[in-house]
Amino acid sequence: MKRGEIWTLQDKNYASKARPVVIIQSDDHNSFDSVILCLFTTFESSDIDTRVLVKASAQNGLNRDSYVMTDKIVTVDKSILGETIGQLSESDMKAVSKQLKIILDLC
Numbered sequence: 001m002k003r004g005e006i007w008t009l010q011d012k013n014y015a016s017k018a019r020p021v022v023i024i025q026s027d028d029h030n031s032f033d034s035v036i037l038c039l040f041t042t043f044e045s046s047d048i049d050t051r052v053l054v055k056a057s058a059q060n061g062l063n064r065d066s067y068v069m070t071d072k073i074v075t076v077d078k079s080i081l082g083e084t085i086g087q088l089s090e091s092d093m094k095a096v097s098k099q100l101k102i103i104l105d106l107c
Contacts, residue, residue: 001081002023002027003023003026004087005084006023006061007023007081007083008021008082008085009037009039020040020061021037021081023036023037024096024097024100025037033077033079034077034078035078036073036074037075038068039068039072040069041066045069048067048071050103051067051068051071052068052070052096052099053065054066054067058086060088060092070096
């Protein structure tokens with residue numbers, strides 16, 4: 001598992017159906033049993049400044065344009081992740097990182 005990878009997650013605490021998530025945890029800290037990630041939504045969120053629009057592509061494996069919800073940061077056990085479906089582009093990951101810095105007041 002690497003930062004920027006998109007996986008599926010199905011867990012009753014987060015969604016009733018499998019949904020995409022993006023790993024935001026540093027690659028230097030992937031020896032833990034858990035992983036830190038953000039959830040995606042297809043809900044129109046252009047008016048929510050904590051959301052990052054990601055256009056569906058072959059590289060990221062998304063079926064529809066979606067938003068990374070940087071306001072929905074979760075830590076889950078790696079065992080509940082499904083399969084890897086893609087990878088965020090470098091520019092999309094930079095946009096996610098920028099929003100994470102803002103929402104976590106790390107600027």
